[in-house]
Amino acid sequence: MRKSGMTKRRTLAGAAALWLAIFAAPAARGDEPTPEPPAEPAPAPAPHAAHPHTPRKGTEAGQMPHVHPASPQQSKMFHFHHEDMPTGMFGPYPLMRESSGTSWQPESSLHEGLHFARGTWTTMVHGWANAVWDHQGGPRGDEKIFGANMVMGRTHGKFGPGTLGFSAMLSAEPWTIGKQGYPLLLQTGESADGVKPLIDRQHPHDLWMELATSYFISPDPTGSLFVYAGLPGEPALGPPVFMHRMSGEAFPEAPIGHHWLDATHISYGVLTAGLVDGSWKFEGSLFRGREPDQNRLDIEQPRLDSHSFRLSLNPTPALALQTSYGRLHSPEALEPDVDVDRTTVSAVMNASRNGRLVQTTIAWGRNHESTGSNLEAFLLESTARVGRSTWMTRVEQVEKDNLLPPGDPRAGKIYDVDKLSAGYAFDVWPRYPVSFAVGGFASISRTPDELDPVYGKNPVSGMVFVRAVLR
Numbered sequence: 001m002r003k004s005g006m007t008k009r010r011t012l013a014g015a016a017a018l019w020l021a022i023f024a025a026p027a028a029r030g031d032e033p034t035p036e037p038p039a040e041p042a043p044a045p046a047p048h049a050a051h052p053h054t055p056r057k058g059t060e061a062g063q064m065p066h067v068h069p070a071s072p073q074q075s076k077m078f079h080f081h082h083e084d085m086p087t088g089m090f091g092p093y094p095l096m097r098e099s100s101g102t103s104w105q106p107e108s109s110l111h112e113g114l115h116f117a118r119g120t121w122t123t124m125v126h127g128w129a130n131a132v133w134d135h136q137g138g139p140r141g142d143e144k145i146f147g148a149n150m151v152m153g154r155t156h157g158k159f160g161p162g163t164l165g166f167s168a169m170l171s172a173e174p175w176t177i178g179k180q181g182y183p184l185l186l187q188t189g190e191s192a193d194g195v196k197p198l199i200d201r202q203h204p205h206d207l208w209m210e211l212a213t214s215y216f217i218s219p220d221p222t223g224s225l226f227v228y229a230g231l232p233g234e235p236a237l238g239p240p241v242f243m244h245r246m247s248g249e250a251f252p253e254a255p256i257g258h259h260w261l262d263a264t265h266i267s268y269g270v271l272t273a274g275l276v277d278g279s280w281k282f283e284g285s286l287f288r289g290r291e292p293d294q295n296r297l298d299i300e301q302p303r304l305d306s307h308s309f310r311l312s313l314n315p316t317p318a319l320a321l322q323t324s325y326g327r328l329h330s331p332e333a334l335e336p337d338v339d340v341d342r343t344t345v346s347a348v349m350n351a352s353r354n355g356r357l358v359q360t361t362i363a364w365g366r367n368h369e370s371t372g373s374n375l376e377a378f379l380l381e382s383t384a385r386v387g388r389s390t391w392m393t394r395v396e397q398v399e400k401d402n403l404l405p406p407g408d409p410r411a412g413k414i415y416d417v418d419k420l421s422a423g424y425a426f427d428v429w430p431r432y433p434v435s436f437a438v439g440g441f442a443s444i445s446r447t448p449d450e451l452d453p454v455y456g457k458n459p460v461s462g463m464v465f466v467r468a469v470l471r
């Protein structure tokens with residue numbers, strides 16, 4: 001299948017912008033506005049004091065103090081006082097660096113949720129739920145009211161010579177979205193019944209999104225060797241998943257490039273080993289390449305038939321870079337003979353000033369299918385928190401060959417599609433521990449002229465939502 005010269009040019013422009021962002025940013029380190037607080041990276045703790053959590057004044061050791069400022073305004077920014085900052089589950093660096101699975105985000109990111117400490121153990125509970133009215137425009141559009149949600153808990157502490165951790169993440173989406181998914185123009189991937197592919201719909205997440213355990217030892221003050229095992233879990237592939245990075249989580253919908261970048265976040269069977277050296281991390285995973293099936297409640301048969309590698313670098317507290325490669329064995333049940341080589345590059349950047357925080361993610365992914373086609377996706381998204389307001393925007397360009405159902409003469413042809421979304425949310429009830437916001441956003445989608453009879457010309461869609469967040 002040929003792709004247009006236009007596509008190629010724009011993809012190249014995207015890739016160039018991404019690499020520029022990656023290589024220019026560390027160079028510009030000195031000029032960057034330093035996030036505040038913390039005004040500087042937390043000092044690495046001594047090897048045998050991996051969890052130097054000192055309870056804050058007024059709390060007794062072992063009392064599970066909340067590491068939480070009282071004011072909602074403050075609590076929206078940074079939860080930890082410098083000296084309270086616990087270290088991570090996979091190495092002796094600030095906990096804030098950790099996002100979904102074993103992925104890294106900038107350390108100056110928001111870490112919403114409830115945090116507790118007891119002895120050397122640190123526990124975090126995080127979750128959100130969106131009630132959404134969804135309208136997708138054009139002939140392929142549809143409407144639905146659904147709930148998108150997740151709750152996760154992580155705990156880790158000293159055990160023997162190292163640090164032991166446990167993670168669990170659950171979603172009620174099998175009930176609040178249902179097998180058919182929710183309407184989302186240009187979205188593809190997985191199925192509702194194991195027979196027909198989901199097109200223009202986003203599948204629900206599984207009930208069990210992560211059940212994982214990890215262990216690390218720290219042979220020197222800034223390094224670690226770690227292992228992570230999940231059933232399900234997230235292999236070392238791609239940027240932090242959209243629902244866990246601040247730039248993307250304010251949108252209650254999934255990016256249309258999800259299956260190019262971060263869709264492996266629920267993999268039934270993951271074994272990861274990694275090495276951390278200061279701001280660098282190198283890790284490799286064995287995992288099951290097949291996407292979750294349409295039965296969203298069960299734990300599926302684990303297999304380790306696919307592999308991935310990821311190199312991560314956090315050169316400053318405000319920047320997280322990664323590049324990764326994965327060989328996915330038979331990811332789609334409906335195309336069992338197709339293997340996919342996935343390559344991703346991403347940068348997540350924070351900028352913070354006067355209590356405002358902006359996070360921007362720029363990501364590129366390519367699925368090279370064993371049939372020979374090369375499909376690329378480009379994503380740029382940004383979310384700004386200013387007081388009680390959240391502003392969000394996302395731009396995507398994806399090459400899709402599965403927008404037309406099997407049997408259609410154009411099925412398998414590659415189309416270059418674009419989507420632009422922008423929206424706003426307001427914290428109507430910014431309380432602790434549950435804060436409520438209302439928001440909405442609009443999207444415009446663009447397909448090649450040839451698909452006008454299918455999608456209409458630039459269909460406009462939108463969602464209105466109420467959001468509850470643990471913070």
Ligand SMILES: [Cu+2]
Nearest residue numbers: 205258263265
């Ligand atoms: Cu997902």
